[in-house]
Amino acid sequence: xxxxxxxxxxxxxxxxxxxxxxxxxxxxxxxxxxxxxxxxxxxxxxxxxxxxxxxxxxxxxxxxxxxxxxxxxxxxxxxxxxxxxxxxxxxxxxxxxxxxxxxxxxxxxxxxxxxxxxxxxxxxxxxxxxxxxxxxxxxxxxxxxxxxxxxxxxxxxxxxxxxxxxxxxxxxxxxxxxxxxxxxxxxxxxxxxxxxxxxxxxxxxxxxxxxxxxxxxxxxxxxxxxxxxxxxxxxxxxxxxxxxxxxxxxxxxxxxxxxxxxxxxxxxxxxxxxxxxxxxxxxxxxxxxxxxxxxxxxxxxxxxxxxxxxxxxxxxxxxxxxxxxxxxxxxxxxxxxxxxxxxxxxxxxxxxxxxxxxxxxxxxxxxxxxxxxxxxxxxxxxxxxxxxxxxxxxxxxxxxxxxxxxxxxxxxxxxxxxxxxxxxxxxxxxxxxxxxxxxxxxxxxxxxxxxxxxxxxxxxxxxxxxxxxxxxxxxxxxxxxxxxxxxxxxxxxxxxxxxxxxxxxxxxxxxxxxxxxxxxxxxxxxxxxxxxxxxxxxxxxxxxxxxxxxxxxxxxxxxxxxxxxxxxxxxxxxxxxxxxxxxxxxxxxxxxxxxxxxxxxxxxxxxxxxxxxxxxxxxxxxxxxxxxxxxxxxxxxxxxxxxxxxx
Numbered sequence: 001x002x003x004x005x006x007x008x009x010x011x012x013x014x015x016x017x018x019x020x021x022x023x024x025x026x027x028x029x030x031x032x033x034x035x036x037x038x039x040x041x042x043x044x045x046x047x048x049x050x051x052x053x054x055x056x057x058x059x060x061x062x063x064x065x066x067x068x069x070x071x072x073x074x075x076x077x078x079x080x081x082x083x084x085x086x087x088x089x090x091x092x093x094x095x096x097x098x099x100x101x102x103x104x105x106x107x108x109x110x111x112x113x114x115x116x117x118x119x120x121x122x123x124x125x126x127x128x129x130x131x132x133x134x135x136x137x138x139x140x141x142x143x144x145x146x147x148x149x150x151x152x153x154x155x156x157x158x159x160x161x162x163x164x165x166x167x168x169x170x171x172x173x174x175x176x177x178x179x180x181x182x183x184x185x186x187x188x189x190x191x192x193x194x195x196x197x198x199x200x201x202x203x204x205x206x207x208x209x210x211x212x213x214x215x216x217x218x219x220x221x222x223x224x225x226x227x228x229x230x231x232x233x234x235x236x237x238x239x240x241x242x243x244x245x246x247x248x249x250x251x252x253x254x255x256x257x258x259x260x261x262x263x264x265x266x267x268x269x270x271x272x273x274x275x276x277x278x279x280x281x282x283x284x285x286x287x288x289x290x291x292x293x294x295x296x297x298x299x300x301x302x303x304x305x306x307x308x309x310x311x312x313x314x315x316x317x318x319x320x321x322x323x324x325x326x327x328x329x330x331x332x333x334x335x336x337x338x339x340x341x342x343x344x345x346x347x348x349x350x351x352x353x354x355x356x357x358x359x360x361x362x363x364x365x366x367x368x369x370x371x372x373x374x375x376x377x378x379x380x381x382x383x384x385x386x387x388x389x390x391x392x393x394x395x396x397x398x399x400x401x402x403x404x405x406x407x408x409x410x411x412x413x414x415x416x417x418x419x420x421x422x423x424x425x426x427x428x429x430x431x432x433x434x435x436x437x438x439x440x441x442x443x444x445x446x447x448x449x450x451x452x453x454x455x456x457x458x459x460x461x462x463x464x465x466x467x468x469x470x471x472x473x474x475x476x477x478x479x480x481x482x483x484x485x486x487x488x489x490x491x492x493x494x495x496x497x498x499x500x501x502x503x504x505x506x507x508x509x510x511x512x513x514x515x516x517x518x519x520x521x522x523x524x525x526x527x528x529x530x531x532x533x534x535x536x537x538x539x540x541x542x543x544x545x546x547x548x549x550x551x552x553x554x555x556x557x558x559x560x561x562x563x564x565x566x567x568x569x570x571x572x573x574x575x576x577x578x579x580x581x582x583x584x585x586x587x588x589x590x591x592x593x594x595x596x597x598x599x600x601x602x603x604x605x606x607x608x609x610x611x612x613x614x615x616x617x618x619x620x621x622x623x624x625x626x627x628x629x630x631x632x633x634x635x636x637x638x639x640x641x642x643x644x645x646x647x
Contacts, residue, residue, distance in 0.1 A: 349623020
């Protein structure tokens with residue numbers, strides 16, 4: 001069936017060209033820093049140049065959603081987000097949330113959160129809670145939280161009315177028989193059910209018998225009397241009610257019959273005066289049955305329009321497949337940071353604003369596209385580059401003993417939290433005789449093209465006034481691993497010329513009085529699957545698992561600036577994490593997994609440790625994990641830096 005509301009092809013192309021033109025330009029190479037006096041060091045290289053600020057309302061002002069609004073420019077826009085409470089939301093749902101809540105907000109209207117709770121066999125309370133939390137985390141507040149079950153009585157009354165209008169009938173056909181009636185999916189001739197022409201009074205009596213528990217599941221259905229000869233499968237006498245022997249989370253055992261999505265959705269939209277029913281293109285054919293039913297029972301008919309869903313490659317989003325990964329212990333749980341459920345992205349440390357930026361950058365149209373995960377990570381990286389502080393982190397610590405400094409040497413170094421945003425402030429870290437650098441920043445044998453630490457070679461320590469030069473090192477006799485490096489502090493004699501090192505590296509000093517270094521377990525995540533389409537792997541998606549998807553550094557060190565970053569969380573204070581003031585941040589407490597925050601309206605919300613986000617200089621972007629305890633901080637890598645960490 002042709003959809004007359006699709007954007008003209010030329011407009012689709014114009015959208016693509018417009019998006020292409022608005023892509024951020026590549027960052028220019030930084031200008032050579034002038035040498036300050038006293039001696040200076042190179043400025044930190046920003047790993048990912050910030051994009052030009054994106055209008056957060058761009059997708060409502062242009063393209064598909066602008067056309068939809070102009071098609072029905074109502075004074076009061078009312079939308080709804082109607083999830084089924086049978087699983088956790090994933091990244092694809094973020095687009096639906098942003099569109100429905102954002103469209104209403106942009107036009108000064110309201111958006112309902114309506115739980116489509118018409119299948120008690122699959123619904124659990126934890127999903128209701130998780131869905132609501134994710135919507136609030138993304139920064140949206142429902143106008144009202146409703147349930148399809150709120151309308152069970154009214155839906156039933158309308159079903160009886162539809163039967164009385166000869167618009168529905170009770171059918172006793174098996175699934176196989178119904179499939180044959182519909183052409184078996186092979187284009188074979190279609191025909192009507194033998195029960196279609198039964199008297200209205202008989203169907204009404206049978207429907208009430210269904211309600212009263214006479215029939216078991218699969219023994220009777222209420223089907224809508226549509227048009228079996230229509231070319232649209234959504235008009236082939238769809239099921240309106242079926243028998244289910246399940247206890248409903250809200251209505252208990254009151255009902256033996258439950259309405260289907262095809263029957264419930266449009267009527268609940270009507271009851272709630274939805275002006276724009278926005279859904280994905282897989283419901284495009286359903287628009288005809290949506291409008292047919294509203295007309296058949298003579299209720300207000302909202303306008304349904306369809307946009308392309310957000311498809312991402314390189315992962316799986318199916319509830320069944322993720323459940324398999326959890327059951328087989330490939331991942332920890334539904335919030336494992338390698339997954340793309342929203343609870344997993346939150347645990348990984350992805351800010352809600354970055355997800356919304358991603359959706360806004362992609363725009364909205366009816367064209368189906370597949371988006372690589374690298375595109376998502378680019379958006380997250382740009383967002384973090386502008387919004388989180390910098391700290392020094394050493395994944396694989398190697399002690400450096402600076403022999404010409406006294407044992408009690410202490411110099412306090414001031415470090416900015418951001419080289420570009422002075423409003424983030426600064427903090428003090430100790431510099432002492434013993435510092436730790438990353439093992440990857442030392443080589444036993446020097447070479448001309450190597451600019452970090454090696455015997456006889458100097459390297460700068462970030463923000464430390466003078467460089468250090470390695471003089472010797474010790475190795476474990478059995479393993480051959482370097483255990484410590486000795487060096488000297490190259491402070492020039494008075495009157496001599498300071499020679500600036502070619503490279504500066506991150507470090508963490510040993511100072512018991514400062515509580516430095518702080519120990520951490522660092523989890524580096526890589527793609528969970530080997531290919532862009534795990535489902536095409538021979539033998540199924542489970543054979544496409546990348547068993548090296550998680551790399552753990554159990555003995556990492558981080559500088560003490562983390563204490564202040566932790567106290568000032570969330571980073572950034574935006575979207576669903578906005579307007580909160582930290583009350584508790586005590587890893588020694590038994591409830592260390594959450595931070596308690598007060599909203600400005602006086603209510604309390606719990607924000608997790610994932611809001612403690614920062615850039616580990618020369619390493620990656622990180623967030624604290626809920627597994628953190630007093631004696632062990634756990635960090636998750638959110639995304640890598642644009643530049644290779646070894647540079």
